[in-house]
Amino acid sequence: MADPCEYLNLLSLPYQIILYMEYLHSSLRYLILVFLVGSIFISFTKWRGNKPFTKGDKMTYLMTLIFCHVQLIVGLILFIMKDYQKNFSQMGTIMKVPVLRFFTIEHTLMMLLAIIFIYWLFNC
Numbered sequence: 196m197a198d199p200c201e202y203l204n205l206l207s208l209p210y211q212i213i214l215y216m217e218y219l220h221s222s223l224r225y226l227i228l229v230f231l232v233g234s235i236f237i238s239f240t241k242w243r244g245n246k247p248f249t250k251g252d253k254m255t256y257l258m259t260l261i262f263c264h265v266q267l268i269v270g271l272i273l274f275i276m277k278d279y280q281k282n283f284s285q286m287g288t289i290m291k292v293p294v295l296r297f298f299t300i301e302h303t304l305m306m307l308l309a310i311i312f313i314y315w316l317f318n319c
């Protein structure tokens with residue numbers, strides 16, 4: 196019987212890179228969530244209390260932006276390494292398969308818009 200590792204090429208370098216990129220992409224969401232909620236909380240309390248921003252506040256905004264940008268870059272690398280771009284030539288089929296439609300169109304587009312929106316809000 197063929198070795199399953201060899202068959203799936205699980206030990207190949209590109210596969211290992213994709214795996215670690217996926218771990219990174221998957222974990223970064225929590226960091227983004229924590230810093231985003233923190234940034235929204237800061238802006239709300241400072242706005243309500245009419246208080247000036249401190250260096251710490253701006254640092255929280257900056258960390259939110261940095262993690263979003265790292266997420267964007269890792270997402271783009273994953274998108275290309277997992278060959279999602281080849282789906283653009285067969286859109287009719289892709290739209291009928293929910294998971295393919297999600298990662299090719301919905302996730303990518305919505306997350307891009309979200310990152311642009313976050314950048315617009317917290318870039319100061």
Ligand code: HEM
Nearest residue numbers: 217220221224227266267270271273274277298303306307
């Ligand atoms: C704030 C922004 C984003 C968040 C929170 C996010 C979150 C996630 C999560 C939770 C997954 C599933 C990971 C897993 O399977 O364990 C994922 C997968 C993925 N994301 Fe994102 N993502 C973001 C932005 C992006 C962007 C901008 C792109 C592309 C340009 C992208 C491309 C991908 C790809 C290609 C996958 C892998 C799908 C697969 O398993 O085949 N992501 N993302």
